[in-house]
Amino acid sequence: MELTQYRIDELLNGCRAGNRQMQEALYKQTAAKMLVVCMRYTKDKMEAEDILQLAYVKVFEKIKEYRGEGAFEGWVRRIMVNTAIESYRKNLKNMNLVQIEEAYEQPSTDFDFSRLGLQDLMRIIQKLSDGYRVVFNMYAIEGYTHKEIAATLGISEGASKSQLSRARAILREEIIRMEGINYATYEG
Numbered sequence: 001m002e003l004t005q006y007r008i009d010e011l012l013n014g015c016r017a018g019n020r021q022m023q024e025a026l027y028k029q030t031a032a033k034m035l036v037v038c039m040r041y042t043k044d045k046m047e048a049e050d051i052l053q054l055a056y057v058k059v060f061e062k063i064k065e066y067r068g069e070g071a072f073e074g075w076v077r078r079i080m081v082n083t084a085i086e087s088y089r090k091n092l093k094n095m096n097l098v099q100i101e102e103a104y105e106q107p108s109t110d111f112d113f114s115r116l117g118l119q120d121l122m123r124i125i126q127k128l129s130d131g132y133r134v135v136f137n138m139y140a141i142e143g144y145t146h147k148e149i150a151a152t153l154g155i156s157e158g159a160s161k162s163q164l165s166r167a168r169a170i171l172r173e174e175i176i177r178m179e180g181i182n183y184a185t186y187e188g
Helices: 008-016 020-040 045-065 072-090 118-127 130-141 146-153 157-187
Strands: none
Touching: 008 020, 008 045, 020 045, 020 072, 020 118, 020 130, 045 072, 072 130, 072 146, 118 130, 118 157, 130 146, 130 157, 146 157
């Protein structure tokens, strides 16, 4: 049986009424995009799927609170991000946070990103340690300030800046390594 593509207002009304068919339809229409969001915060797909499931439980619990201000997809995305951050915070005690004195900046390098696909970039981000990955996503992708990151994660602003600096350095190194392999492949 093929799933019918419902309009957003039909889905919202059905989900608010607790209609399981509409909840399933909403999930099927949005889950692929939301999984990508969750994967940015995790090491692997299985962990991302766990966060996705937890987040959708929250979506369905809180759907009556959505007031139609802003895009619904953005509202769902925010729940995904917050759920991923909550998961990170639960595991924060096991993280290795670097102090700002240990962080360093490397010179900027121009990259030819056209040879790196989205999956390559996702794989590089997923290789980062949890602390680096979460701070990088919150700052570079979600637009949080270091002050907001520090408050959300319960770390100092210096630790946030340090984590971002180190994440960027690691990403830069990995991209250079991949570009070197890619260039050798294309020239060889």
